[in-house]
Amino acid sequence: MSMARGITSRAHPLWLAYILHRISGLALALFLPLHFWVLALALTDPARLDGFLTLTENGVVKLAEFGLVFLLAVHMFGGLRVMAMEWLPWSAPQKTLAAGAAALSFLIATLFFLQAI
Numbered sequence: 001m002s003m004a005r006g007i008t009s010r011a012h013p014l015w016l017a018y019i020l021h022r023i024s025g026l027a028l029a030l031f032l033p034l035h036f037w038v039l040a041l042a043l044t045d046p047a048r049l050d051g052f053l054t055l056t057e058n059g060v061v062k063l064a065e066f067g068l069v070f071l072l073a074v075h076m077f078g079g080l081r082v083m084a085m086e087w088l089p090w091s092a093p094q095k096t097l098a099a100g101a102a103a104l105s106f107l108i109a110t111l112f113f114l115q116a117i
Contacts, residue, residue, distance in 0.1 A: 017078060020074055020078065025075050027068075027071050028068075028071055031068060038052060062117055069113075070109075073105075077102055
């Protein structure tokens with residue numbers, strides 16, 4: 001019986017939000033050394049930076065950049081969600097409106113991305 005309860009709790013949207021927040025934070029932390037290395041190239045070896053930047057014209061890299069921005073947005077909104085849930089007294093309609101606003105923001109960001117590629 002307790003096993004079924006554990007499976008049910010893991011299917012809850014808040015548990016999924018928790019996991020997505022943790023995974024996005026880990027992925028961003030893994031990305032940071034590469035980002036700092038590229039920034040260092042801008043200061044130390046501009047020719048090598050130019051070579052690296054030509055790689056970013058690849059469609060797969062553009063998709064990865066979108067994924068990175070998506071992870072950043074997920075992590076940011078997850079953190080804002082945690083702070084809002086801890087500090088603000090939310091009613092059910094307010095929670096629905098906040099979720100709708102986040103979904104609309106994601107849709108607009110995706111439209112901008114599709115226009116860029």
